[in-house]
């Protein structure tokens with residue numbers, strides 16, 4: 001292995017090197033969800049209902065899936081957005097004071113992600129930055145600034161699918177939720193978990209005849225500052241654009 005940082009990371013995060021976790025140390029369990037502080041309008045989402053869309057076999061969805069970067073300027077419905085959010089981060093069962101299971105697998109069910117949305121063209125929603133409140137299946141309207149799409153596109157090195165998307169998902173990690181169980185090993189699990197989330201987005205998008213493109217190429221500091229997160233206790237981990245396939 002060429003890079004000493006990678007070698008050190010892999011060595012120090014081996015199971016045999018895992019230190020004491022917060023859970024074993026008796027530290028209280030972090031909350032299931034972190035929302036930005038402040039007063040924001042909350043918008044209830046319709047219950048995600050897959051039956052109103054054409055059925056699709058899961059193998060067909062897997063085989064058809066590909067990354068799509070060119071989108072038609074057709075408005076996305078709120079029902080489509082609701083289903084995308086439900087399949088990627090929806091909370092399906094809560095064991096009070098213990099665990100919140102979501103529609104994606106997660107190491108130890110720690111589910112350490114938050115979902116921010118750059119909304120450009122969704123029926124009934126002003127364009128701007130939103131945050132998904134998974135525990136309530138609702139949106140917080142964070143910022144309605146006309147230049148946001150351009151700024152997020154620039155932060156992704158001018159990848160035009162961001163500004164042309166109906167919606168761009170920006171997933172952030174809250175590492176405390178994972179380190180509480182897995183100490184040094186937790187960052188491995190964060191990156192593995194992120195893959196499951198985006199894959200669910202790709203697959204449910206097939207059912208809705210939408211196109212998705214995963215984005216790992218973004219400026220971390222710019223992205224974090226636009227989301228008003230500090231980059232340590234919460235940081236951008238993965239991005240994906242969604243649009244109506246042309």
Ligand SMILES: Cc1cc2nc3c(=O)[nH]c(=O)nc-3n(C[C@H](O)[C@H](O)[C@H](O)COP(=O)(O)O)c2cc1C
Nearest residue numbers: 065066067068069156159161213214215216217218
């Ligand atoms: C972790 C990851 C990061 C990616 N980052 C980008 C990106 O920044 N920009 C982009 O256009 N595609 C990105 N992609 C999409 C890949 O280029 C794409 O999956 C790959 O070329 C295979 O094509 P397919 O998805 O159509 O099968 C990314 C994919 C993954 C899994």
